[in-house]
Every structure is written in structure tokens, then in C-alpha cells.
Amino acid sequence: MSEHPEGHGPAYEHLRARKSLAEILQSAAEFERKAHQFYTGLIPRVRKNLRYLVEELAAEEKTHYELFQRLAEDPEARQQIQERIAVPREDHRFSDYIQLPDLGDNPDDQAILQYALGREDAAMKQYRELAQNAPPGPIRQLFEYLANEETAHKLELEKRYYELVYGGSRMVPRV
Amino acid sequence: MAKIRHDDRGSLLAPLKALGFFTRAPVTETLAPRPASLNYRGFHVNDWSQCIGCGTCQRICDNAAITMVTIPSLPQDPARGIRNQRPAIDYGRCCWCGLCVDICPSGSIALTREYIHICRESELDSYFVLPDPNGIHGQPFPAGWAKSEVSELIDPARQPMKELPAPTRIQGFDEIVQGYEPQQAIDEAARCVQCGLCHEACPTHMHAPEYIRAIWRGDAEEAVRQIYRTNPFAHVCGRVCTHRCEQACSIGNRGEPLAIRWLKRHAMDSVPDERVRELVTQDSVAAPSGRRVAIVGSGPAGLTAAFDLARHGHAVTVYEALARPGGMPRYGIPAYRLPDDRLDADIAVIEAQGVEIRCNTPIGAELTMETLRQQYDAVVLAIGLQLGRSTRIPGSGHRDVHTAVELLRRIREGEALAPPKRVVIIGGGNVAMDIARSLARLQMRRHGAIDITVCALEDFDHFPADPTELKEAREEGVRVLASRGPKEIVIDADGGLGGLKTLGVTSVFDEQGRFAPRYNHEDEQLHEAAWVVEAIGQISDISILGDSLSERLEWDRGRLRVDENGRTAEPWLWSAGDMVRGPDVVHAVADGHRVAASIHQALQQHTEAGS
Numbered sequence: 001m002s003e004h005p006e007g008h009g010p011a012y013e014h015l016r017a018r019k020s021l022a023e024i025l026q027s028a029a030e031f032e033r034k035a036h037q038f039y040t041g042l043i044p045r046v047r048k049n050l051r052y053l054v055e056e057l058a059a060e061e062k063t064h065y066e067l068f069q070r071l072a073e074d075p076e077a078r079q080q081i082q083e084r085i086a087v088p089r090e091d092h093r094f095s096d097y098i099q100l101p102d103l104g105d106n107p108d109d110q111a112i113l114q115y116a117l118g119r120e121d122a123a124m125k126q127y128r129e130l131a132q133n134a135p136p137g138p139i140r141q142l143f144e145y146l147a148n149e150e151t152a153h154k155l156e157l158e159k160r161y162y163e164l165v166y167g168g169s170r171m172v173p174r175v
Numbered sequence: 176m177a178k179i180r181h182d183d184r185g186s187l188l189a190p191l192k193a194l195g196f197f198t199r200a201p202v203t204e205t206l207a208p209r210p211a212s213l214n215y216r217g218f219h220v221n222d223w224s225q226c227i228g229c230g231t232c233q234r235i236c237d238n239a240a241i242t243m244v245t246i247p248s249l250p251q252d253p254a255r256g257i258r259n260q261r262p263a264i265d266y267g268r269c270c271w272c273g274l275c276v277d278i279c280p281s282g283s284i285a286l287t288r289e290y291i292h293i294c295r296e297s298e299l300d301s302y303f304v305l306p307d308p309n310g311i312h313g314q315p316f317p318a319g320w321a322k323s324e325v326s327e328l329i330d331p332a333r334q335p336m337k338e339l340p341a342p343t344r345i346q347g348f349d350e351i352v353q354g355y356e357p358q359q360a361i362d363e364a365a366r367c368v369q370c371g372l373c374h375e376a377c378p379t380h381m382h383a384p385e386y387i388r389a390i391w392r393g394d395a396e397e398a399v400r401q402i403y404r405t406n407p408f409a410h411v412c413g414r415v416c417t418h419r420c421e422q423a424c425s426i427g428n429r430g431e432p433l434a435i436r437w438l439k440r441h442a443m444d445s446v447p448d449e450r451v452r453e454l455v456t457q458d459s460v461a462a463p464s465g466r467r468v469a470i471v472g473s474g475p476a477g478l479t480a481a482f483d484l485a486r487h488g489h490a491v492t493v494y495e496a497l498a499r500p501g502g503m504p505r506y507g508i509p510a511y512r513l514p515d516d517r518l519d520a521d522i523a524v525i526e527a528q529g530v531e532i533r534c535n536t537p538i539g540a541e542l543t544m545e546t547l548r549q550q551y552d553a554v555v556l557a558i559g560l561q562l563g564r565s566t567r568i569p570g571s572g573h574r575d576v577h578t579a580v581e582l583l584r585r586i587r588e589g590e591a592l593a594p595p596k597r598v599v600i601i602g603g604g605n606v607a608m609d610i611a612r613s614l615a616r617l618q619m620r621r622h623g624a625i626d627i628t629v630c631a632l633e634d635f636d637h638f639p640a641d642p643t644e645l646k647e648a649r650e651e652g653v654r655v656l657a658s659r660g661p662k663e664i665v666i667d668a669d670g671g672l673g674g675l676k677t678l679g680v681t682s683v684f685d686e687q688g689r690f691a692p693r694y695n696h697e698d699e700q701l702h703e704a705a706w707v708v709e710a711i712g713q714i715s716d717i718s719i720l721g722d723s724l725s726e727r728l729e730w731d732r733g734r735l736r737v738d739e740n741g742r743t744a745e746p747w748l749w750s751a752g753d754m755v756r757g758p759d760v761v762h763a764v765a766d767g768h769r770v771a772a773s774i775h776q777a778l779q780q781h782t783e784a785g786s
């Protein structure tokens with residue numbers, strides 16, 4: 001996943017430099033907003049039959065963006081974040097075996113989902129690493145929370161990927 | 176015993192003797208019932224949880240004492256052969272013969288040892304009762320006449336089907352199933368109770384009770400007529416149908432369901448092809464309508480629509496990209512399950528209705544959908560799912576990684592495909608079994624040995640391929656590994672394919688039952704092979720529509736949106752079969768009928784409107 005746009009590049013450095021919870025949440029929200037923008041820009045580039053998929057991905061990023069934004073502005077955020085990380089999410093690591101496609105012109109549904117998985121995977125790993133490198137305390141907790149959120153999002157996308165790509169083999173019953 | 180003469184008037188003192196009775200004390204019989212025999216045929220009981228509402232009891236009752244009553248609160252599931260009806264008994268008619276018990280396929284109905292029911296004039300209708308497990312009028316009754324081995328009228332065992340043994344079948348692509356002998360077919364047909372659950376479960380509502388009855392009478396031609404009422408893919412469905420009818424068959428409740436598919440096959444094989452053509456064409460009398468319909472794709476959906484429309488008098492042209500018509504039954508289903516000549520026979524009947532099939536004529540680049548729109552009054556898109564999905568795991572772009580549908584097509588086209596000594600297949604569905612078993616035959620021919628490994632994500636408890644496919648594949652020497660997820664294709668230093676790396680799968684479904692395999696990353700295996708075949712699913716190539724038409728059409732999560740009659744958002748375009756619904760031949764046939772009816776109606780309306 002090293003070629004990924006959100007890999008250990010400027011985004012990572014940018015986040016590492018943030019010092020307050022609100023700042024980190026603002027940055028995370030900003031990444032989600034960019035992702036939303038990215039998918040919105042992709043909508044006209046895919047055939048009409050697949051637009052639903054990109055529209056859904058865009059909508060999901062928007063929900064995330066709004067969530068982080070809300071948390072950044074909410075003084076009670078710490079409490080909420082602690083509650084959410086009390087249940088750690090297990091990463092299935094399935095995405096490790098998915099290649100990051102080149103989303104040229106007219107990507108198909110599988111490529112779009114592969115790409116989305118790649119993004120979520122990179123984001124998750126990045127937050128996890130930031131959490132590991134942060135000293136114990138609220139900042140670490142926040143990164144853990146963000147990693148958790150991205151893992152949950154990635155797991156949902158993995159399920160959709162399975163249903164889409166492997167679902168067909170389960171469809172020709174002979175009873 | 177002394178004989179009494181007919182003209183004997185008895186003693187002269189007889190009247191006096193009779194007078195003597197007046198002096199005796201009267202004898203009174205109490206109304207309290209005496210215990211009846213254990214096998215007594217008294218009032219009915221019916222276990223509603225077992226009863227499937229098939230109405231066989233009603234059909235056998237010579238006194239018409241049974242009426243099936245619909246109970247809206249009960250489950251109704253045609254696919255599983257369950258009707259929300261229960262028998263009600265009219266005791267004014269019932270003669271307590273017990274045949275309803277002896278024939279009941281589910282074994283839910285029985286008689287009791289209770290035989291007394293008293294009512295006043297105003298309650299006369301209390302003799303018409305809907306028995307439940309307790310008895311009538313909520314009174315519990317002791318059990319009487321019930322099913323027993325001697326009285327059972329249902330034959331639970333199917334006629335066995337003759338099949339080629341594994342060592343013979345692996346030598347080539349000869350058809351495995353050999354078909355019924357005439358007497359076997361009659362015996363099998365005789366097991367049918369004519370409940371009609373099969374008719375309701377069949378997607379195209381085949382008249383199975385009628386054709387089974389005709390077979391039982393030894394009238395194969397009548398059986399063919401009944402089959403053709405709803406299915407022009409008669410030979411094909413007699414061989415490879417997913418036979419949902421058998422899942423619904425009432426006999427299956429306590430025994431083996433009727434072999435409805437094999438009976439259809441028997442009827443079709445019993446009548447010569449030319450005679451079938453004659454029988455089917457006989458009653459096709461519609462005058463030419465002057466309307467033209469183009470159909471894209473000559474699979475079961477397209478050709479069924481063509482069959483119906485031609486019989487309505489419309490001029491139908493079918494455009495087929497490949498060299499021969501038939502779709503997946505021709506280019507996907509292996510010949511050992513469906514020989515070419517049986518498909519040819521079905522298609523010949525369809526062509527005999529006046530359908531023109533133009534093969535080697537793909538629609539898309541040169542001949543476009545727009546051209547068809549201009550030249551025809553209506554167009555049907557029935558292009559199926561021709562493209563195999565790829566896992567897109569690392570290495571999957573290698574030249575020796577194939578998709579199952581591509582290889583199956585090449586085999587069916589007669590290409591001398593030369594599989595290497597070792598092949599790995601990804602996928603556990605029926606298509607995976609088809610390609611594994613086909614390649615096994617080719618390996619046997621070429622190398623004298625079979626080395627095929629199928630890797631499926633699912634465990635054996637959730638295996639997607641049918642148990643028969645799995646069993647037969649194993650008998651033929653195919654190795655089937657459950658719970659293995661593809662990780663990467665291994666490529667040698669010299670660029671050759673080394674095999675497939677898989678990971679162990681620890682679970683297949685998540686808490687909500689969604690398909691979401693999880694891996695054990697410590698459990699990695701390498702399956703050496705020179706070919707990897709992906710058999711994980713198929714998609715439709717909708718690029719043939721072009722950008723402008725794609726934009727004008729409506730879509731539903733990637734699939735072309737059609738209304739319940741198969742019509743798209745463009746009024747001149749309908750779509751049917753796998754590309755909009757699926758997943759099998761009989762659904763494609765049902766879909767073909769649906770769009771043909773809708774097109775015929777639309778064309779008639781046009782004609783009436785004078786356009």
C-alpha cells in the first residue's frame with residue numbers, strides 16, 4: 001500500500017505535528033472531506049450503472065467527516081472517544097491481499113472497491129502507528145479511536161467486496 | 176342350522192308370547208361410549224404443524240367430504256411446497272374409509288377412536304369441522320386409525336437412475352445420466368399424488384402434474400404437449416434444471432421427492448425430434464403481425480422470448496455473438512451433463528416457429544443497439560453474464576490464470592485445450608465443479624492422471640456447490656479443500672506460474688450472517704500448479720450499450736432496472752435472463768415468457784392505436 005496517496009507521506013507528518021485533540025480531529029475531518037471530494041469527482045467518470053457505488057462511498061466519507069467535525073467542536077468529545085475505544089476492533093487484514101488498482105478511465109465496481117479498501121487500510125494503519133508512537137494519554141486515545149473508526153469502515157467495505165466479487169459463485173444452485 | 180321356510184307363519188301362540196314382553200323390566204343402554212378398537216376410524220385429527228396443505232386428502236376422497244380451507248395466518252411458501260390451507264371434513268359425507276390418512280404425504284392426518292358427536296338442530300353445521308391436533312371442537316380424542324406400513328399408499332422410494340461409473344465417465348465427456356426405462360418411468364410417475372405443489376414452485380409454472388399423469392398413462396406425446404405449454408427448453412430442463420419442483424414435492428416430506436426432472440427428460444427422449452417439432456408447431460396459427468422484434472443473445476431467456484413472439488406472429492431475429500446458439504447451456508454447461516444434440520433439438524423446435532438466429536453477430540461495436548432500435552419495433556437484451564470475475568490478488572494477471580467461463584467456452588467450442596499436469600481452482604460453487612471436472616477429463620486424456628485442487632472459502636457445512644456435484648467430483652479424483660482463501664499467485668523467477676498461496680479461513684459469515692470470511696494468517700499453504708482457474712462469479716458485459724444508452728437507462732445497484740414485465744426505462748427495450756434476474760435456466764425461461772407477453776401487448780396496443 002506504499003504508493004497510496006495517504007501513505008506515510010505528508011498527511012502522516014501533518015497529523016504527527018498536531019498537539020491538541022481538536023487539532024487532530026480537525027485534520028482527520030479534513031482528510032475525510034478530501035476523500036468525499038475525491039469520490040464526488042469520480043462519480044461522472046464511472047458508468048451510470050456503477051455510480052451508486054461511488055455515491056455511497058462519498059456519502060460514507062461525508063458521514064465520517066461530519067462526525068469528526070462534530071467531535072472537534074464538542075467539549076464532551078473525550079468522554080465519547082473513550083467509550084468508543086473501550087471495544088477494540090479486530091483487523092481481519094484481508095485488504096493486505098488486495099492490490100491497489102489504477103483507477104484509470106471507466107473503472108469497474110471491483111476496482112472502485114479495491115481502491116476504497118486501500119484508502120481505508122492506509123488510514124487505519126497510519127492512525128494505529130500514530131497511536132503507538134504517541135505518549136499514553138488523550139492524544140494516544142484519540143488516535144486509537146480514529147484507527148478504530150477506520151477499521152470499522154474498512155471491515156464494512158471488505159464485506160461488500162466479498163458479496164460483490166465472490167457472491168456470484170454462490171448463485172448457481174442446482175439443488 | 177335348521178332352515179326356516181319362507182311360508183312358515185310360526186306358532187299360533189306367537190302373539191301371546193309377544194305380549195309377555197310387556198311384563199319385563201326395560202333395558203336401557205347408556206350413551207357413554209364404549210372404548211373403541213385401537214384401529215377405530217372415528218373423527219379426524221390433523222397436526223397443523225406437519226400438514227403442508229397439499230390437498231391430497233381432498234383429492235382422494237370419493238365422497239367429496241373434504242374441503243381445503245385457507246387460513247391466512249398460516250405460512251404460505253410455494254418454493255418449499257407449503258400452502259396455508261387445511262382440510263375441513265363434512266361428516267355428513269365422510270364414510271370413515273381412512274383413505275385420506277393412508278395417502279397423506281406429510282403424515283399429519285389421522286383418525287381417532289371417538290365416534291359420537293351430538294348436536295341440537297341449530298348446531299347442524301357442527302358436523303363440518305376443521306380438525307386440528309386436538310380433535311374436533313377442541314376436545315382431545317384418543318388416537319385410532321393412523322398410517323402404518325400396511326396401509327401406506329405413498330411409495331417413498333424413487334426409481335433409481337442409471338449413471339456411468341466414475342472410471343468410465345472420466346475417460347471423456349459422455350453423458351453421465353442414462354435415463355429411465357419405460358417401465359421405470361411409469362412406476363416413478365405412479366408415485367405422484369397430483370397435488371400441484373411442483374407447479375406452484377416452478378418459476379415458469381410447468382404443468383408437471385399433467386405431464387406426469389400422461390407418462391403414467393404411457394402417452395409421451397401428451398406429456399410433450401404439456402411440457403411445451405410453458406417450456407421450450409424441454410430437453411435442457413429435462414437434464415440440467417435446478418428442479419425447484421422437487422424441493423416442493425409433497426412426497427419429499429417423508430420420502431424421496433418424485434424425480435420430476437428425469438420424468439420430463441424421459442418424455443422428451445421418448446418422442447422423436449421431428450415429431451416433437453410437429454406437435455409443437457401444430458397449434459401455432461397466428462397470422463403475421465407485420466411487427467419486427469430483435470433479440471440480443473440466444474440463451475434460454477432470449478430464445479424463449481423469441482419462441483413466444485414468433486408464435487404470436489411477429490418477425491423475430493436473434494443476434495448471437497458466438498458461433499452457435501444456446502448461451503450458457505451451449506458454452507458453459509459441460510457436455511457430460513448436457514449433450515449438444517439435445518440442445519440442438521430444443522433450438523430446432525424454436526427455429527421451426529419461424530425464429531431467425533444470426534450467429535457470429537455481436538451487437539455493440541459494428542451493429543449497435545441504436546441500429547436495432549431504428550430497425551425493429553422492440554428489442555430484447557438477453558446477454559447473460561459472460562465475463563468471469565477475477566480475484567485480482569497479486570499475480571492474477573498472469574497468462575496462466577484463467578477464468579472458468581472462458582475455459583468452459585473454449586472446451587465447448589472444441590478447442591484442443593491442453594491443461595498442465597497440475598491445476599488449482601479458486602471457488603467452491605457449481606461452476607467451479609464444472610471446470611474442475613472438465614479439466615480432469617482433459618488431464619486424464621493428456622496425462623493419464625488427474626491433479627486438480629479446488630480451494631473454496633466456505634467450510635463443508637456451508638459449501639456452495641451441490642452435494643451431488645461435490646460427491647461426483649471427488650469420485651472422479653478432484654481434490655476439494657474447504658476453508659482456503661486465495662492470497663496470491665506465485666510466479667517463478669523465470670516468469671512461470673508456480674501455484675496459489677492460500678490462507679486458512681476461520682469463519683465464513685459474520686454475526687449478521689453476511690458473507691465475510693476471516694483468515695488465520697499463520698496457516699498459509701502453497702498449492703503448486705501451472706494453471707490457476709478463477710471460478711468465483713460472472714458479470715454482464717454492458718459496455719455494448721454505449722455511453723448514451725447507458726445514461727438513458729435506469730440502474731439498480733449495478734444491474735439494469737426493469738419493471739415486473741422486464742421493460743427498461745427505454746420504451747423500446749426489454750431485458751431478460753441472468754443479466755437482470757438469474758440464476759438458472761428455468762428462471763431465464765420464465766423471464767423470456769414474461770418479456771414476450773409484455774412486448775406482444777405493447778405491439779398490439781401500437782397496432783390498435785394505428786401506429
Ligand SMILES: Cc1cc2nc3c(=O)[nH]c(=O)nc-3n(C[C@H](O)[C@H](O)[C@H](O)COP(=O)(O)OP(=O)(O)OC[C@H]3O[C@@H](n4cnc5c(N)ncnc54)[C@H](O)[C@@H]3O)c2cc1C
Pocket residue numbers: 172174415416417471472473474475476477494495496497500501502503504507508509536537538539557558559560561580583605606609719751752753754757758759760761763
Ligand atoms: C458453467 C455454468 C453451469 C451452469 N449450470 C447450470 C445448470 O446446471 N442448471 C441451470 O439451470 N443453470 C445453470 N447455469 C446457469 C444458466 O446457464 C443461466 O442461468 C442461463 O443460461 C441464463 O440464460 P440467459 O439467456 O440469460 O443467458 P445466457 O445463457 O448466458 O445467454 C446469453 C447469450 O447472449 C450472447 N451475447 C452476449 N453478448 C452479446 C452481444 N453483445 N451480442 C450478441 N450476443 C451476445 C452470449 O453469447 C450468449 O449466447 C450454469 C451457468 C454456468 C456459467
